[in-house]
Amino acid sequence: MFPWVYGFEWTAGNVIFLGLFFTVVIVILTTVTVAVVRSRRAFKERRHHEVKWESTFEDLGSEARPCRHQLSGETDQRMCRHGFECKDCSFHKQMLDSAYKLVEAESDRYYHRGHAWVRKESYSTVIIGLDDFATRIVGPKARAKLPKIGRMIHENGTAWRFLLGDESVRVLAPVSGQVIEHGGPDRGWYLKVKLLDQGADLRHLLTGNEVNPWMEYEMARLIRMIPESCQAGLTEDGQLVDDVTAKCPSLEWDLVCSEILLEP
Amino acid sequence: MDKTAISRGLQRAPLGQFLLWLGPWIALLVFGVYCAYLCLRYGLHLTNMDNRFAFGAWIFLDLTVIALGAGAFFTGFLLYILKRKELRAVINSAVTIGFICYSGAVVILMVDVGQPLRAWFTFWHPNVHSMLTEVTFCITCYLGVLAFEYIPILLKNRKLRQIPSFLVFEFNMHKVMYVLAGAGTFLSFFHQGSLGGLYGVLNGRPFVYRESFGIWPTTFFLFIVSAAAAGPSFILLTTWITSKVTKKRLVTQEVYESLGKISGYILIGYVLFKTIDTLVWISMTAPGMGVHPDSFFASKPGYTALHLLEVTIFGFLPMAIYMTKRLRSQIKWLVTAAVLTCLGIVVNRYILTIQTLALPTLPFDELLSYMPSWQETGAFLMVIAYGMIVYSLSFRYANLFPLERELQRN
Numbered sequence: 001m002f003p004w005v006y007g008f009e010w011t012a013g014n015v016i017f018l019g020l021f022f023t024v025v026i027v028i029l030t031t032v033t034v035a036v037v038r039s040r041r042a043f044k045e046r047r048h049h050e051v052k053w054e055s056t057f058e059d060l061g062s063e064a065r066p067c068r069h070q071l072s073g074e075t076d077q078r079m080c081r082h083g084f085e086c087k088d089c090s091f092h093k094q095m096l097d098s099a100y101k102l103v104e105a106e107s108d109r110y111y112h113r114g115h116a117w118v119r120k121e122s123y124s125t126v127i128i129g130l131d132d133f134a135t136r137i138v139g140p141k142a143r144a145k146l147p148k149i150g151r152m153i154h155e156n157g158t159a160w161r162f163l164l165g166d167e168s169v170r171v172l173a174p175v176s177g178q179v180i181e182h183g184g185p186d187r188g189w190y191l192k193v194k195l196l197d198q199g200a201d202l203r204h205l206l207t208g209n210e211v212n213p214w215m216e217y218e219m220a221r222l223i224r225m226i227p228e229s230c231q232a233g234l235t236e237d238g239q240l241v242d243d244v245t246a247k248c249p250s251l252e253w254d255l256v257c258s259e260i261l262l263e264p
Numbered sequence: 265m266d267k268t269a270i271s272r273g274l275q276r277a278p279l280g281q282f283l284l285w286l287g288p289w290i291a292l293l294v295f296g297v298y299c300a301y302l303c304l305r306y307g308l309h310l311t312n313m314d315n316r317f318a319f320g321a322w323i324f325l326d327l328t329v330i331a332l333g334a335g336a337f338f339t340g341f342l343l344y345i346l347k348r349k350e351l352r353a354v355i356n357s358a359v360t361i362g363f364i365c366y367s368g369a370v371v372i373l374m375v376d377v378g379q380p381l382r383a384w385f386t387f388w389h390p391n392v393h394s395m396l397t398e399v400t401f402c403i404t405c406y407l408g409v410l411a412f413e414y415i416p417i418l419l420k421n422r423k424l425r426q427i428p429s430f431l432v433f434e435f436n437m438h439k440v441m442y443v444l445a446g447a448g449t450f451l452s453f454f455h456q457g458s459l460g461g462l463y464g465v466l467n468g469r470p471f472v473y474r475e476s477f478g479i480w481p482t483t484f485f486l487f488i489v490s491a492a493a494a495g496p497s498f499i500l501l502t503t504w505i506t507s508k509v510t511k512k513r514l515v516t517q518e519v520y521e522s523l524g525k526i527s528g529y530i531l532i533g534y535v536l537f538k539t540i541d542t543l544v545w546i547s548m549t550a551p552g553m554g555v556h557p558d559s560f561f562a563s564k565p566g567y568t569a570l571h572l573l574e575v576t577i578f579g580f581l582p583m584a585i586y587m588t589k590r591l592r593s594q595i596k597w598l599v600t601a602a603v604l605t606c607l608g609i610v611v612n613r614y615i616l617t618i619q620t621l622a623l624p625t626l627p628f629d630e631l632l633s634y635m636p637s638w639q640e641t642g643a644f645l646m647v648i649a650y651g652m653i654v655y656s657l658s659f660r661y662a663n664l665f666p667l668e669r670e671l672q673r674n
Contacts, residue, residue, distance in 0.1 A: 001388050013392040021401050024447055028405065031443045032412055035436040039429065048432050055435040059420075061670055166268065225673065258272050 053156035053172075057083040059264035063221055068206055069095050071213040083156065084113045087203040110205035111214070114172030114262045116159055118205060121192065126175060126200060128159060129189035132240075133215055137222070137260050138162050138169075139243035139253070144190060151179050153193065155204075160190055167254040169261050175200050218260065225256055269423045269661055273669040275512070276660050289652045296646020299639040300375045308378045311640045319617050321636035321644050322376045327459055327613040329365040329647070330403070331487070332606060335495030336362020336410060337452035340445035342526065350522050353515045356417050357506075357664045358499050363410040364654050368647035370407055375643055395462040402455030409448045413441065417662050453488060460487025463616050470553040471560055472620045475544060482541045483616075489537060490609060493530040496523040497582070497605035504599050506659060512672065514665040517595070524598045527605060528586025535579045542575065560623060563631065567619055570611060578608030 001018065002008065042048045057065075067078040068086060074095060086092040109117040115134035118126045130138070142162040153159050159173035171190075181192035206214055222244070223231060230248030234241060245253040258264070270276050277285070303310050313320040339358040342348040351358075374380040387404075390397045419425065419434040457480065463472040464481025474481040500523040507514045546557045561567035582601035591597040622632045636644065658664055 001390055005388060007389055011392075014390075017390070017392040017398070021405070024405055024451060027443065028409060028412070028447050031440045031447075032437075035433065035440050038436040038439075039433045042432050042436075043429070048428050051432045051435050052428060055431050055438075063670075255273055264272065 049154035049157040054083055056262070056264060057156075060262055063224075064259070064262055066217060067091070068210055068214070071206075071217050072210045073213060085204050087201055092203075107207070107211070110174070110202045110207045111211055112172055112174035112205055113214075114174075115218075115260060116171050116174045118174045118200075118202060119189075120200070124195050125180070126177070126193055126195060127183065127189040128174060128191045128193060129183070130171060133218060134171075134260055135185075136240045136242055137244045137256055139164070139246060140185075141243070141246075142253075144184065146182050146190060147179050149179055149182065152196075153177060153179060153191070162257065164253055169254065169257040169263050171261055174205055175202070222256070222260065225259060226251060266661075269421060271422050271663045271669075273672070274663070275672065277510075282656075282660060286653060286656060289649045289656070292645055292649035293653060296642050296644075296649055299642025300371075300646060302639050303375050303643060304378075304380070308376075310637060312634060312637045313640075317621050317632055317634050319621055320634055321640050322372050324613055324617045325644050325647060326369045326372060326376075327617060328610055329369050330459065331456070331491040331494050331609045331613065332498040333362045333365025333369075333495075334452060334456060334491035335497075335499040336365075336413075337406070337445075337448040338492050338495040339499060340413070340441075341449040344442040344445035345449070348522070350519055353519045353665065353667045354499055354503055354523070356662070356666070357503060358495075359410065359413045359417060360655060360658045360662075360664060361499065361502060363407075363414040364651040366403065366407045366410055368650055370403065371650070372643060372647055395458040395465065398458040399455050399462070402451045402458070406448060406451040406455065409444050409451065412437070413444055413448070416441075417658070417664070420663060421661050452491070456491040457484040457488045460484045460616075463620060466620075467553075468625055469620055469623065470550050470555040471623050472616060473549065473553065474541065475549055482537075482544075486534070486538060486541060489530060489534045490612060493527050493534050494605055494609045496527040496530075497602040499523055500527070500598060501602040501606060502655075503665075504595070504602070506655075510659070512668060514668050514671070516667065516671070517593070519667075520595060520598050521592050524586045524592050524601060527602070528583055528592075531579065531583035531586065531605065535575060535583055538575055538579065542571070561619075561631075570615060570619075574608055574611045574615065578604050578611055582608070 003010075008014065039048075039051075042051045062079055065080045067075065067080045068084075069075045069092070070078045078091075080089075082089045109119050111117045111131060115131045117129050117131050119129075120126050142164040145161045145163055145168075147153060147158075147160060153173040153176065155173055155176045157173050158170040161168050161170045175193065175195060177193035177195040179191050180194050183189040183191060219240075223234070226234065226244075226248055227250055230251065233247045234244065241247050245251050245256055266279055276282070311320065335358045339351050339355055343351045343355050374383065377383055386397060386400050390401070416434040416437045419430045425431045425434070460483035461481055463469075464474040464476070464483030467473050472483070474483050476482070477485070500520055503515055504520070550557050558568075582604040585591050585597050585601035585604075591601075618634060622634065624630055624632075
């Protein structure tokens, strides 16, 4: 197998055969090594949260990934391929630069596609909550497990988790920063965060006219998950009920929450 | 109990029912391992193989599963290199089946060589003039490639993906998968071919000896083409069987039709090539060696008929079904064609292994008969049981069919 092994001869057959073999082995081992090195580098540079999100995003169904400009009716059916990182998206830039401009939102909230919202408190602090739609799906019985004060959260990483019995789902963090205060359902928000970057870049979050079409889209997605027999009981006085899965016993809390909160 | 280990949105049988399904396979596996142990402990004389009949049920099984497992490399090639995106729906299943087939083949080879602890000799002192050397090297390498392709499928398990390093590693492996797919295609091309070339160079056996292109006999190319044709058919068949057993819709009709169409196109080439090759063998090669093809199985005409069946019923017929749009749009015809294609592989490998060795080579030799012993059969069934267990566990805990969740909802 190797030149130093007894019986080896430098014949054309040996050279070609073993040459090809070792080339293929080196290619395979190099490929796997590259994957390992890239993984280690991601951890070293603390980019593993971004990589995790990229991987998770790829596993989301096409229904969960419509482009924000499709939701607002500005474009035909279009799927997001950038992990909802609209600030890096050339199409989003193109849409912003085009004649059709979004009206500035009256609401002071910016919405993440995973249903967390952000409101600026000061230049470098924000509060993060969960929108009403997701709150009604998670339900009042679920307990929020918040990260410790001082802990870092990363954009598109885990902000906090909801626990119900043995099941748990995570809420995606809309921004990166350090947790400085806890809230709760009674305060209307869950985390107060000191931002990593001075003056947060919130361009990847939905705001203004985009929010209502997105909510309608999410409602349609929810209805498709619910058996027909339960659909009638989904709303009371025109509003979604407080605890969606409680109204429909055949529906699994874990399944519905993970679909809406984008956890495959 | 194991619900949190099952992917979200996927319905699986209760654990008790699943264990009941696994029970008989585990029992068969244990029996098979015992048979293999007996052969390793007491020697190959426990089998019905001997110096004269050196290849038996195990090699026949090896050749068959290696050909059927070709779906892994071919689907990978079509998806990652030729960008046939619809095959993303079955690539995980194809890789799992490939891994099972090749690892099972290697296990049975370890028993068949009699002294597996000396198996490293073939690497350390390779005889580069032997087709088998090429087969050994490539199959070992390709098993490694399949293992590297299979690991990310496992790492995507709902519990395992919560470990950040696993998810990040899986993501980075996915990014380089096209390199592994290319390497796998290259390796498979050669070992599938060399398995065929192994028989085509036997100039002491006119039944299998064939004309060559360069150093490679026609059986080299026929094996490659037949494996490429059988691979998608086997994937189609296993997907359909899994769908029936689990009572779930796993892929769309478009995916089945795509697999059938690919298989059909390759079968056109195979049937044509095989027909020409057989005619050349009948008219030139065998008579040139002083043997008329009629005489091989003069006392057993059914064996000769098997040759004809291989090309017509198991070659031409499924090809015609696959290439007829009206039939291809019906799942029952697709499955029929897939069964026939896979049986064609089985028949072809049987003819080349068992029939070839049964024929006499010396003037005083007689036509031999061979029936595997119970220990051989047990070891053979061990591989089947191993495959069923690994596939069942993979189906339950890994997401083998990415479209399943969406189809279930619809």
